[in-house]
Amino acid sequence: MxxxxxxxxxxxxxxxxxxxxxxxxxxxxxxxxxxxxxxxxxxxxxxxxxxxxxxxxxxxxxxxxxxxxxxxxxxxxxxxxxxxxxxxxxxxxxxxxxxSLPPIEGVLYGYAFNITRCEGFMECVSACVKENNLDRKTDTQYIRIFEMEPGKLDPSTGDGQYYHEVPVENKFYMGTQCFHCENAPCTKACPTKATWMEPDGIVVVDYDWCIGCRYCQAACPYYGRRFNWGQAEIPKEEITLKQHYLGNRLRPKGKMEKCTFCIQRTRKGRLPACVEACPTGARVFGNLLDPDSEIRFVLKNKKVFRMKEEIGTDPKFWYFID
Amino acid sequence: MTKIFNNCLIVLCCAIGVGGQAQASEKSFLDEVNMSNEKFDNRSVPVDKLVIQESVLAKEENQDGPFRVLTRKKLIGRFKCSSCHTGKAVTANQGLELTHSDIALKHGQEGQALSCIDCHHVEERNFLEDKKGRKIDFDHSYQLCGQCHFRQKRDWLGGAHGKRVANWAGERVVFNCTTCHNPHSPRFEKRFPATYSVPLD
Structure with a gap:
């Protein structure tokens, strides 16, 4: 020996x-x-x-x-x-x-969320947790769904912790997650350059360069980032084995993480897990640079708005109504 | 005198600064997005996951050309309908199990509820029929639904209603109307959410 x-x-x-x-x-x-x-x-x-x-x-x-x-x-x-x-x-x-699949040439990802269609079933949230190997112990979730009063459009006025039969009469549902801002404040706050926007528009984190200072979390106006207080605990049989270096690989303790538009799926042509799981078709995902894509149809033909548009972060996530 | 001059200078600088900022915020990546009119070939993206559900070529096209929809007929337990609806009389004890007593029709507004033959063809039971008397295949039910729900159909064709199967790239395969909606009771039923959220931090 x-x-x-x-x-x-x-x-x-x-x-x-x-x-x-x-x-x-x-x-x-x-x-x-x-x-x-x-x-x-x-x-x-x-x-x-x-x-x-x-x-x-x-x-x-x-x-x-x-x-x-x-x-x-x-x-x-x-x-x-x-x-x-x-x-x-x-x-x-x-x-x-x-x-470690690189971005696809000529692709810029965009996302739209139909607040008329979402009925608050939260299938997206549980699909996201499974796909992205999120910590089950602390119930980390990238997506939050808020039950909103009619006329209000700020999720902070809504109920993010409902658990009753949905949809409730005269309420609507609004989902938030990382909006993948084109002018992302989180990437500017990072002292180690461990987070950046990829050429296809996805804001990613290099978990091995993140020092866990949480400046980016403070900089994000949308509460889009999550912190690992401990090593993620996931039942072994539930771990998603198809992973991406910048995506759903198992994060060490003390690192920031966030929605990556399921980079491990989308760079292979698949829809993000939340879009695939949505039972009401409230979530639209596609290539912003393709004039014939679904997302461009939404931007062209529906009434769309973005959250906190006035602060100039340029999110690539739109809300729309039917 | 110099104080006034200094103040003027500060005001001038501020004005230039604000002007510069305003100019910067007018330019957005959205200009690039809106200018991008070059056709993107979705099929050039190597797709990892194949669509395993059965689909047919839709009889209509959208802005991107032809696309496919998920089939319906194989999911109807007792298709073909003509195997029972032969025009022959049925004995009563069979009738009980063979009638569609399990279907609760909840389609249409109160007072104007639809009945079976509003959608189903009276003579040819393997088909649907729209108000113009066109025979419509069960796999292409969007042609029937669209006669009332024309706004939803326009959105469905374009991609703002309904959803694609599995992939954003590759050939466009979309859910049919009846993949998500029960045609006899199209509204989604109330239920408990799949999970719940705990407060952040």
Whole structure:
């Protein structure tokens, strides 16, 4: 056992000496060697030597020293995705299919919500929780549905915690989630540039660069962001295995997360889980740059409005009435 | 004197500043969206999930051209209707189970409630019939529903009513009217929501 480890250390050291490398690579390789050899490093994010196999430890070290997602080449993205898949297998025996699929050319996603049609069944909320691997312990939800008095259009005046038979006479229902603002204040507030808008209009978070300062949560005028106070708890059989690096992969403790228009689905042509689950057809999703798309039909032919339009955030989420 | 001059300068700067801001906020990504009139080929997107439900080519087109609708006939338990409706008399003990006593008709406003033959063809029971006497296939019921619900139909064609199946890209496959609405009782029934929300933080 110990001779195996020694061999491995020697191998790593010889690799280290043989290859020319820059400072970052040097630190990375050194730390892998250190992790493999020493049992003393046990604090914080450094994996404990006896708890983890050396393969797992190596992967975790490589993960620790990776770049911001936006700085990675496609090759590096593939590598980190492969590492995360392997780590999930080693740690939790999960067979993930993680993707780092780039945006589709000529696509800008937009969303419309029909406040006449929504009847408050909340199928969207439970579909979202399942699809995006949200924490069941704290009942984290990206979508909120408010039961509203007629004539009011500000969700803060509505009841977001109703639980009775719906729809109720003379009430209407209004859903909120991340609006994927074109001029998103949350991305400007982030001190580590861990959140940004992708070219297809989806505002995403790099969970591994987020430091959990919650500035973005404070900056969002729509309460669109959620914080992980602990490691998410999900029954193993309910974990969605088709994941995206910027989407529904399992978030570590202390990270921000939010609706990503189900990036793992939409970049493969599918509808977001909430749209697919909606029993009344109140949710419309599509490509804003396609003049013949459903979303463009809504913008052209229906009475639409956006929430807090006057603050200039330019959300890509419209409400409309029949 | 210099004080007045300074004040003037400040006012002038503010005016320029406000003017500049106003100009900036007038420009929006929506201009880009509205200007984008180039046709986007939805089928060029590699679609991950195939639509498994059976569908037929709709008899009408929308702004994007032909599209498909989900079928209905296979979901009607006792289709074809003509297998019973033969014109022959039925004995009473069979009649009890064979009549459509399970259907509660709740369609149309009070006092103007619809009856069976408002939609169903009187002679040819495998078909529906609209008010102009056109024979309509069960798979294309939107042609019938649209004669009263013309506004909903226009929205359905365009994409503001109803929904697509599974994908935003690929070939357009949409839910039929009867996929969501029970034609005999089209309003959604009251029920408890699927889940509930706890307060934020």
């Amino acid at each position: 110990s001779s195996d480890k020694k061999d491995q250390n020697e191998k790593i050291c010889s690799q280290l000496l043989a290859s020319k490398s820059n400072r970052r690579d040097f630190i990375k390789t050194m730390s892998i060697a250190a992790a493999a050899g020493s049992a003393a490093l046990t604090a914080g994010c450094i994996p404990s030597a006896n708890a983890a196999s050396s393969e797992e430890m190596k992967l975790r070290w490589q993960e620790f020293f990776k770049e911001n997602y936006r700085m990675m080449t496609q090759e590096e993205k593939d590598e980190t995705v492969a590492r995360l898949e392997r780590l999930a297998k080693l740690r939790n025996n999960l067979d993930l299919q993680m993707s």
